[in-house]
Amino acid sequence: MAKGDGSITQRGRGSWRVRISAGFEPTTGKRRYVTATVRGTKADARRERDRLRAEVEGGLKVDAQNVTLSEFIPIWADAKRTSGKIMEETLKGYLSVLKHAEELLGGVPLRKIDAPMVEAVCADVRAKGLSGTTSHNVHMLLKSVFNKACDYGYATRNPCNKVDSPKANEPDRRSLTPQEASRLLDRLDESEEKAYRELADKERRMLDRGKAFGRSYVKGVSSVSQTMAVRIGLATGARLSEVLALQWRCVDLESGQVSICRALKKDGALKEPKTAAGTCTASVDRKTVGHLARWKSRQAAELAKFGIRQTPETPVCCSTTGGFINISNFERWWRSFRDGNGFEGLRFHELRHTQATLLLGSGVDVKTVQARLGHADASITLNWYAHAMPGNDRQAADLLAAIMEHPEKAARTA
The missing domain is CATH 1.10.150.130 (Tyrosine recombinase, N-terminal domain)
Structure with a gap:
C-alpha cells in the first residue's frame, strides 16, 4: 500500500478498521483522520477505504462525515x-x-x-x-x-x-370568462352600495344613542373596504397581500394609476418585493377610479369621527379602526361573498389569472401583461398563460403568403 493511501487493520473476524489521513488541524497542527469500521471481507474494507479517500479529496469535512x-x-x-x-x-x-x-x-x-x-x-x-x-x-x-x-x-x-424529478400536477388556473367577470362586477356594485347604506344606518343608530363621537372605531368601514379590495384585485391583477397593503400614496386618481410596491404579511407587517419587477404600476379603468375617489372621500369623513386624519399612509382598504385589514378576516368575508353570489370556490388569486387570461386572449402583448402582473421575466408570463394566447396560426400563414406574393410591398412597409 502506497504511503498516504490509508490503512486497513483487522479488528476481529470479519471486522476491519479503515483510517484515512485528512490533513492537519489548523489550530493545533495535529494530523486528522477519518475512520470507519467495515464488516465483511478485506476487499470490502479496501472499497470503503477508496470511497473515504475520494470523499476527503473531494472536499468532505472531517467532522461532517456523520452529519445526518x-x-x-x-x-x-x-x-x-x-x-x-x-x-x-x-x-x-x-x-x-x-x-x-x-x-x-x-x-x-x-x-x-x-x-x-x-x-x-x-x-x-x-x-x-x-x-x-x-x-x-x-x-x-x-x-x-x-x-x-x-x-x-x-x-x-x-x-x-x-434522479428524474417527478412530474408536477398541472396547476389549477381557473379564470373567469368575460361574462362571469362582468357578473362579478355587478355583484360588487350591489355589495358596495349595500355596505354604504349599512354604514349610514349604523351611524344614525350611533347618533341616536349619543355614541357617534369619542369612540375608537367606525362600524361598517371594513365592509366597504372589502368590496373595494376585490374591485382593485380584478382591475389590477394584484395579489391579495398587495391589495391589502395599498396606501393612498400608491393611488394616483388623476392619472388613474395604482402602484404595487409592498405586500401585507399574515402577521400584519409590510414586506418589500423580492425583485425590482415586484414593484409595478398598473393603470385602472375610469369606473374603478370613480369608485376609489368616492371611497377616499367617504373614508376620510368616517375616520375623522374618531379623531383619525386620513393621510397618504392610510390603507386604502382599512379595518374598522383605520388600520390594515387582517388577511384571515378578509378571507372569511371573501368566502361568504363569493359563495353567496354564485362564485363557489373562486380563489382571490384567480382574479389575477382572470386579468392575464382576458388580456392575452384579447391580443394585448405579453410585455404589457408581464409588467402589470409584476413578473420578473416575460417567460414566466408565457409559461403560465400561453394557453390564453389567441390562435393566430392561420393569420400567420396568410401573412407569409402575402409577403412572398408581393415582396415589393413588404419591403416598403418593413
Missing part, C-alpha cells in the same frame, strides 16, 4: 434566511415539505444517501396519496439541500442529480 439529513436541514434553512431571498412563511412551507424526506432519511448521514434512497422518498410521497406536485417539490428541495451540503463540505455529490 435532519441535522443539516436547519443549516440549509439558516443559509436561506441569510440570503434574504426568501420570506419566512415560504421557508416554513419548505421545511414542512422536507418532513416527508426526513421521515425516511432524517437519521441517515448525508454522505450515505444515494439516488435509490431519494427515489424511495418520492415513491413514498406518492404512496401516501399526495400529489405529483408534492413529490416534485420534495425532490426540488432535497436537491437544494444537497447543493448547499456540497458547498459547505458536508457532502461530495448530489444524489438528486441522478
Whole structure:
C-alpha cells in the first residue's frame, strides 16, 4: 500500500478498521483522520477505504462525515434566511415539505444517501396519496439541500442529480370568462352600495344613542373596504397581500394609476418585493377610479369621527379602526361573498389569472401583461398563460403568403 493511501487493520473476524489521513488541524497542527469500521471481507474494507479517500479529496469535512439529513436541514434553512431571498412563511412551507424526506432519511448521514434512497422518498410521497406536485417539490428541495451540503463540505455529490424529478400536477388556473367577470362586477356594485347604506344606518343608530363621537372605531368601514379590495384585485391583477397593503400614496386618481410596491404579511407587517419587477404600476379603468375617489372621500369623513386624519399612509382598504385589514378576516368575508353570489370556490388569486387570461386572449402583448402582473421575466408570463394566447396560426400563414406574393410591398412597409 502506497504511503498516504490509508490503512486497513483487522479488528476481529470479519471486522476491519479503515483510517484515512485528512490533513492537519489548523489550530493545533495535529494530523486528522477519518475512520470507519467495515464488516465483511478485506476487499470490502479496501472499497470503503477508496470511497473515504475520494470523499476527503473531494472536499468532505472531517467532522461532517456523520452529519445526518435532519441535522443539516436547519443549516440549509439558516443559509436561506441569510440570503434574504426568501420570506419566512415560504421557508416554513419548505421545511414542512422536507418532513416527508426526513421521515425516511432524517437519521441517515448525508454522505450515505444515494439516488435509490431519494427515489424511495418520492415513491413514498406518492404512496401516501399526495400529489405529483408534492413529490416534485420534495425532490426540488432535497436537491437544494444537497447543493448547499456540497458547498459547505458536508457532502461530495448530489444524489438528486441522478434522479428524474417527478412530474408536477398541472396547476389549477381557473379564470373567469368575460361574462362571469362582468357578473362579478355587478355583484360588487350591489355589495358596495349595500355596505354604504349599512354604514349610514349604523351611524344614525350611533347618533341616536349619543355614541357617534369619542369612540375608537367606525362600524361598517371594513365592509366597504372589502368590496373595494376585490374591485382593485380584478382591475389590477394584484395579489391579495398587495391589495391589502395599498396606501393612498400608491393611488394616483388623476392619472388613474395604482402602484404595487409592498405586500401585507399574515402577521400584519409590510414586506418589500423580492425583485425590482415586484414593484409595478398598473393603470385602472375610469369606473374603478370613480369608485376609489368616492371611497377616499367617504373614508376620510368616517375616520375623522374618531379623531383619525386620513393621510397618504392610510390603507386604502382599512379595518374598522383605520388600520390594515387582517388577511384571515378578509378571507372569511371573501368566502361568504363569493359563495353567496354564485362564485363557489373562486380563489382571490384567480382574479389575477382572470386579468392575464382576458388580456392575452384579447391580443394585448405579453410585455404589457408581464409588467402589470409584476413578473420578473416575460417567460414566466408565457409559461403560465400561453394557453390564453389567441390562435393566430392561420393569420400567420396568410401573412407569409402575402409577403412572398408581393415582396415589393413588404419591403416598403418593413
